[in-house]
Amino acid sequence: MSSPVERTLCVWCPDWPVVVARRADPTLADRPVVVLERGAGGLVVRAASSEARADRVRLGLRRREAEARCPGLSVVEADPAAEARAFEAAAGVTEPITPGVVLERPGVLSFPTRGPSRYFGGDEPLARTVLDALAEIGLLDARVGVADGPFAARLAARRAAPGSVHVVAPGDTPAFLAPWPVAVLDAAGTLPALLGRLGLAYLGDFAALPAASVLTRFGHPGARLHRLARGLDEHSAPPAPPPPELVETCELDPPATRVDEAAFAAKGLADRLLGRLEALGLACTQVVVEAETEHGERLTRSWRHEGALTPAALVTRVRWQLDGWLGNAGDRDEDDATGGLVLVRLAPEQVVPATGRQLGFWGGDAAAGDRADRALARLQAMEGPDTVVTLVPRGGRIPTERVREVPWGEPRDAAAGPETSSWPGAVPGPPPARIYEARLPASLLDAAGEPVIVSGRGEASAAPARLISDALGDVEIVAWAGPWPQDVRWWDRVGRRRRALWQLVTRVGETDVACLVVVEARRVGIEALYD
């Protein structure tokens, strides 16, 4: 049932973003450096130098926390295009050794060793040759791992010392994988954490489960990881070469000399290619990016992706690659394009049956979602991305704080945790339907016509009787509760807010109108209307 695993060599340049940042700015050498990336929750650490890691700076930390742990930390923002451009040189020197070089991401490349290994007299001499080639272009701390399958080869490269090789003998891969923690399977996914809670801490424990049980309990994604843990190929059926008519080509006239021109054309290509694959029920795991220049040169490079390529992931990879070829005028390599690109071609190299995506039960749902997405994206293009938002509830005491606006298309990242369900100090009762962030100015009077004052201890000078505002006019208060003092963020000198809230029901004409009135710094305003 499972296909034989292809013996693979993997080259890993650790902390590649840091290496690139240090090349761009030599003063960063030997100093703690982190490279930040804008994630869903703000700027987080994407790569850290060994000096920074010694101070317990971990990947995924927020910027402020990383700076607190490591004084004197230099912070650089990630530039994926520059990383891809720099790694193109490594791919260039590996290519004379074997034609089948596949890039996985900037910093990691792999290729099957069957042919080259026989030519160079074994895995070890082949790996040495690769390391020597990389050392010539200044990559002294690259590591090489050889094992059965790309996943195990990547881990073998992690086991290797800087500038050396770790070879897992043929057939030893399951034993080599067994002691690794399950988190190496999929750092971003939720399954490794779940396995950890189930008491399966190591790949060996996970691999010992029966495959059928894993498939029934965790579905296709789980089965894929289970195959990886057992040292098998990640796809149960061998990835087949796709039919040749799936190649998508786009001619560029006039020739594209700038990356964004070519990338714009490539975006349409990527969408078309994946759309056609999807119609055939296929997903793409490896794609060849090909370009021709006006001088007749032909550049090709293949990119591999764990799981299946999404349109966004494919476009990023194509963009990286075009960036590597077109490059900047400053850092031209000999294998860069010498002229503008006249043709870009995307050819899927390996396709697998698409199992990960399930369409809506009634069929129409996915289409309706696409239609809505298109319309909302058009509106964003017209009015700006922040105009169209989706709302995500979150915790907070002030009504304006209790909802986060996320621009449409960005991850909602709804952590529907306990913090949204109960929040001591928030206004109880039904939530008001209209919230005025800039409060509507008003004045609150008692029965004698004097302004109602709330003292620092939260005591009112008198019972409120009338509310005067532009929005509602001069109205009588028929019922009220409060004042409820709110001391928000008392620990924060700048963000601290002391306020008092009244919940009022006023009589406007024939109907009752309920509102929240806030007193803050002696100013009274209507903050919310129960509409």
Added chain:
Amino acid sequence: MALAALPARDPASRARLAEVSERARPVVLARDRALVLPGPLGDVLGGLVRGSVVALDGPPGAGVTSVALALCAAATAAGEWAAAVDLDGTLSGEAAAAAGVTLERFAVVRRVPPARWATATAVLLDGVSLVVADVPPRARPDEARRLVARARERGVVLVPLVGPGARWPATATQRVHVEGGSWPGLGSGHGLLTPRAPQVRVVGQGAAARERLGVLAS
């Protein structure tokens, strides 16, 4: 079922049966093209017929927004997409969630300049099944008429929210006047607001012109 039960060797009778079933098939009824409204909202408004316009108006604080959110909740609960044009950026997401709106399928368009209000609403009519739109004061009749036509063409329910000082200068299938009601739960210096049900008066058009009164008990 009847077709499947016939022997496969008998193509002539199969074809005849298919022809009969084609002739006997009913036309699509208006109520089949409607979004079902659950609970008391459905008793008062009936269903939301796709392509119709339901104008909501009422004084501030009467409950116009709550009724609009209840309509959005019914649409998103049925798996449809909904969107709101929120001119002054005051619509509360918490209230939307409390009304039962599925926020993943609910987009809010915030702070659009009133001059481009109609364009933004027209784009939304292309994409989602229910559009709630604040109507700015002095909305132009030609723009409103174009929106009504577009909603009918796309089969989208358009819900203009007509606040004080504004009016909906075009036709509407149903006009819902939200009249509010009393707020229970609060006393003089004690108590807490409890959810209430706003009272509405519905005026239909044409055959449905009979006025209906109802309370949207929650």
